[in-house]
Amino acid sequence: MSLWADKYRPQSLDKLTYHNDLSAHLKKMAHSGDFPHMLFYGPPGAGKKTRIAAVLREIYGPGVERVRISTQIDQRQFVTPSNRKLDLNIVSSNYHMELNPSDVGMYDRAVVQDLIKEVAQTQQIDANAKHRFKIIVINEADELSREAQAGLRRTMEKYMTNLRIILCCNSTSKIISPIRSRCLLVRVARPSEGEIDDAMQAVAKKENFSLPHELSVKIADESDRNLRKALLTLEATKVQEPNLAQVQKIVKTDWEIEISNIADLIIAEQNPNR
Numbered sequence: 336m337s338l339w340a341d342k343y344r345p346q347s348l349d350k351l352t353y354h355n356d357l358s359a360h361l362k363k364m365a366h367s368g369d370f371p372h373m374l375f376y377g378p379p380g381a382g383k384k385t386r387i388a389a390v391l392r393e394i395y396g397p398g399v400e401r402v403r404i405s406t407q408i409d410q411r412q413f414v415t416p417s418n419r420k421l422d423l424n425i426v427s428s429n430y431h432m433e434l435n436p437s438d439v440g441m442y443d444r445a446v447v448q449d450l451i452k453e454v455a456q457t458q459q460i461d462a463n464a465k466h467r468f469k470i471i472v473i474n475e476a477d478e479l480s481r482e483a484q485a486g487l488r489r490t491m492e493k494y495m496t497n498l499r500i501i502l503c504c505n506s507t508s509k510i511i512s513p514i515r516s517r518c519l520l521v522r523v524a525r526p527s528e529g530e531i532d533d534a535m536q537a538v539a540k541k542e543n544f545s546l547p548h549e550l551s552v553k554i555a556d557e558s559d560r561n562l563r564k565a566l567l568t569l570e571a572t573k574v575q576e577p578n579l580a581q582v583q584k585i586v587k588t589d590w591e592i593e594i595s596n597i598a599d600l601i602i603a604e605q606n607p608n609r
């Protein structure tokens with residue numbers, strides 16, 4: 336059973352419920368022959384990854400179902416110059432590959448370069464594929480070391496014919512300017528409270544319950560307009576109090592409670608032992 340935040344994630348650009356101009360623009364670009372490298376940025380839970388996944392679907396058209404079926408998670412091992420073994424999870428399909436290189440810390444440069452080279456050097460096998468290029472999605476790109484970014488920049492130039500990079504991060508300030516200037520910058524802003532309300536109401540409808548407007552606004556407000564957090568909070572609240580009309584207090588997510596407990600402990604007794 337998956338969480339509502341995953342279960343009801345819109346799959347295509349047409350189904351995205353806000354920033355409609357941006358969706359239309361991305362759609363146009365996906366169908367033009369000329370797809371640039373892209374840098375998606377914006378606050379947590381604003382919908383960056385959802386949007387990127389929708390763009391991939393749009394680009395690879397009818398083959399998109401195959402993307403889903405053939406998408407798999409690989410665990411790959413890299414050996415560092417000092418012979419340490421590192422594991423990295425990679426989500427990939429015939430058309431794309433998705434990585435979190437920051438998971439391997441200071442070895443990110445080697446990993447990024449190896450993987451990109453590997454993808455760039457394998458031709459698209461599917462002769463019916465609409466596009467000749469593959470896409471590599473790099474998450475948490477702002478955590479990449481400068482060396483990794485410099486390597487990435489060279490690779491972007493070298494393999495432009497059969498490879499596009501989509502970077503995803505919170506802020507562009509840690510991305511080196513030669514990369515920024517080679518990418519189309521796509522800002523995914525926080526949805527408004529009204530838009531969060533709409534998204535939660537849509538989930539409530541699919542789950543067959545009614546969500547009082549005041550509660551919805553309260554959740555939107557308390558979640559800092561982070562849509563994922565709002566959906567998680569809604570689900571946790573509904574589990575605890577199935578009759579939402581009676582909810583007095585919004586349920587916080589486990590990690591929030593945990594962090595708040597830790598903070599209380601630290602404040603209660605301020606010594607090195609604690």
Ligand SMILES: Nc1ncnc2c1ncn2[C@@H]1O[C@H](COP(=O)(O)OP(=O)(O)OP(=O)(O)O)[C@@H](O)[C@H]1O
Nearest residue numbers: 340344351352353379380381382383384385562563
């Ligand atoms: N346009 C949209 N309409 C409705 N729901 C959406 C939309 N975009 C995202 N969501 C929902 O919001 C949640 C957060 O989206 P997503 O994971 O894409 O955010 P993100 O910006 O990539 O977050 P982070 O930076 O924290 O990884 C998802 O659970 C998804 O279901």
